[in-house]
Amino acid sequence: MISVEEAQQRIAAAFKPIDTETIDLGHLAGRVLAEDVPAHSDQPPFPISAMDGYAVRLADGDAPRTVIGSAPAGHPFKGKLEAGQAVRIFTGGVIPDGADAIVIQEEVDVDGGNLHFNASALHPDYIRAAGLDFKTGDVLAPRGKRLTARDCALLAAGDIVRAKVRRRPRVAIASIGDELSRPGEPRRPGGISASSGYGLSALITTWGGAPCDFGVLPDTAQEIATVADADAEIVVTLGGVSVGDHDLVQKSLGTRDFELDFWKVAMRPGKPLIFGRLGTTPLLGMPGNPVSTLVCAILFLRPAIDALLGAESSGCSLPQRFKCGCRTMTARLKRGLPANDSRQTYLRARLSQIDGETWVDAFDVQDSSMLSILAQADSLIVRHPNALAAEAGDRTEVIPLDGY
């Protein structure tokens, strides 16, 4: 058995960024940039007023000014300010030639066409210089960034109409097991509904991949081997990877040039993980147990998708450390935990915040088949191999399930 870290490293090493496509601005949110995006224009393109008021010359001090025109946003004043002159201006209006300060309208007495104000009302700082926000050629968002809504606004401001991003990697999902049928379909004797794949599919979409449902396959070598025909950047099998006589994934795929990288990771849940290559396509064989599927997806599939996308970070900026794309945080234990054995253990838990500190509490029931507990959880406590017993109040590593 290898460690979680080694498994993550071996998996991450197996993927390179895939090909690109060019996408319109309106559909860029959540996509990963394949190249740096430089601004096509300065922002602002010219000096503008940050306030409603009057554009004036500092040098005129508190002398009265004569208003000679106006400069609303989108309607620049065409002349030049001479001594003693002012131009009515509005937020976003272009600063007229000759003006170098703003007096806001609340600080002005208007007497016919003349303005009176104190010299203390003169504000050069209410002028936003051309290029204050960014200049033409500045990189607005770097290659590898997963674009946020805010990035999309920034690109729009820089006159970007479209950008080159990574294609969504196709992830084929095959659910394996004679006991499985699709929800709503008649069940066979001893049968249950396939469930893990539906959750996994939603996660893959969230992470920027394109899930392809390869269906529910019975426990026969011939049927399982058909996953080698999936047109995908990665094949994920659910089930059929454990030690029983009826776990067939490895044996079945042997007929299709399957080359094993590793099998079994020192973790709980998720131990019988398989990773290898079907011809040129990486294959991740996960336990079919829903909790194992979710944990393995977070630890191993998300980093694989990030690597295919060339994503430089998980797109999450909350307090965290990145570990092969898996974000973790620290919290204090509400209740103690027993010593751990040699397998890295992921406990379903709930977070709370008390007096500015984050606390976490594991569910009493940790049965890895229980989806109802998993759905109520908002975090996983990470117990390292051979961790000593922990006391209430101790700090522990936590993976938040926010967004999962």
Next chain:
Amino acid sequence: MISVEEAQQRIAAAFKPIDTETIDLGHLAGRVLAEDVPAHSDQPPFPISAMDGYAVRLADGDAPRTVIGSAPAGHPFKGKLEAGQAVRIFTGGVIPDGADAIVIQEEVDVDGGNLHFNASALHPDYIRAAGLDFKTGDVLAPRGKRLTARDCALLAAGDIVRAKVRRRPRVAIASIGDELSRPGEPRRPGGISASSGYGLSALITTWGGAPCDFGVLPDTAQEIATVADADAEIVVTLGGVSVGDHDLVQKSLGTRDFELDFWKVAMRPGKPLIFGRLGTTPLLGMPGNPVSTLVCAILFLRPAIDALLGAESSGCSLPQRFKCGCRTMTARLKRGLPANDSRQTYLRARLSQIDGETWVDAFDVQDSSMLSILAQADSLIVRHPNALAAEAGDRTEVIPLDGY
């Protein structure tokens, strides 16, 4: 001017959950349930083995057992266990009649058709009882829940094929200003690219709404009044709400039965917020400044969308308090902050985690026009009205921008 809290309450009170649609399981992630979803089946539907091994009778103690058949998942053993008998069983296999314990395969010596093991190897707890996870009729996910990927797996396990959710509320976005053109289009003199709407549109999608781009409108009463024709659950205008002569939204909409609820909120950025009703459609008039737009969207538009969706929580389960749908957390200040005036202030900032504690630091530049700073920020520090000066190390309220 009213407070942020009062503005949030008045806005939230103006929306009721909209109509529903029935959506297939594969597309439910992120949608908000319009009714409780009860399980259609028990999970597991029958007692099953949690391990690979042998199903046996406890009462037989450590007597040798004769293997009389097998029970892989999906292939129940049809007979009944009598004294001294065992059935080979695999994870997920149905426990045969008469069996009440599992012996895992690692603890068994197989001698021809007979099994030998110690009585200590008998594990009744490796049998998962019928309905252990949930029972038919148990509510798997309640009305008002925004469904996660894990919920989708849970619904699948409960044989749910589709569910009734709220329709995505249509949010019309109109960008107002003579200075605006779309990115990539020729700019007029003194013109800039419209940007806020592109970020807002992405946020609305993330929050479960359907953005409808009503376009860029010039500063004329006639053009602005056309927003009253939008077919939407809420109309959002960007720009044209400030105090200058060229701020026309209110005046323009007067011709279209606009009834003002409030104008101006004691906050920074975002003060000149308008809320009212265009006939029967609520209208939120936001400042066009990109940072103001984002802050107002988080504080006022997201709760409006949540109210239209009947969402009971923001769908985020990280440590937080909910305040009209806006999630906040606590962090310690890396550097002190000056006393605040009477307006609630939102400072662009970055979070970090040091020794298990979360720290936050405001950007030096807080110009509300600067999208580049906003894109780099991962949080907003909330400064309450008349807050005293804060010292480095003090705890402060923070809105994480994760997902925004």
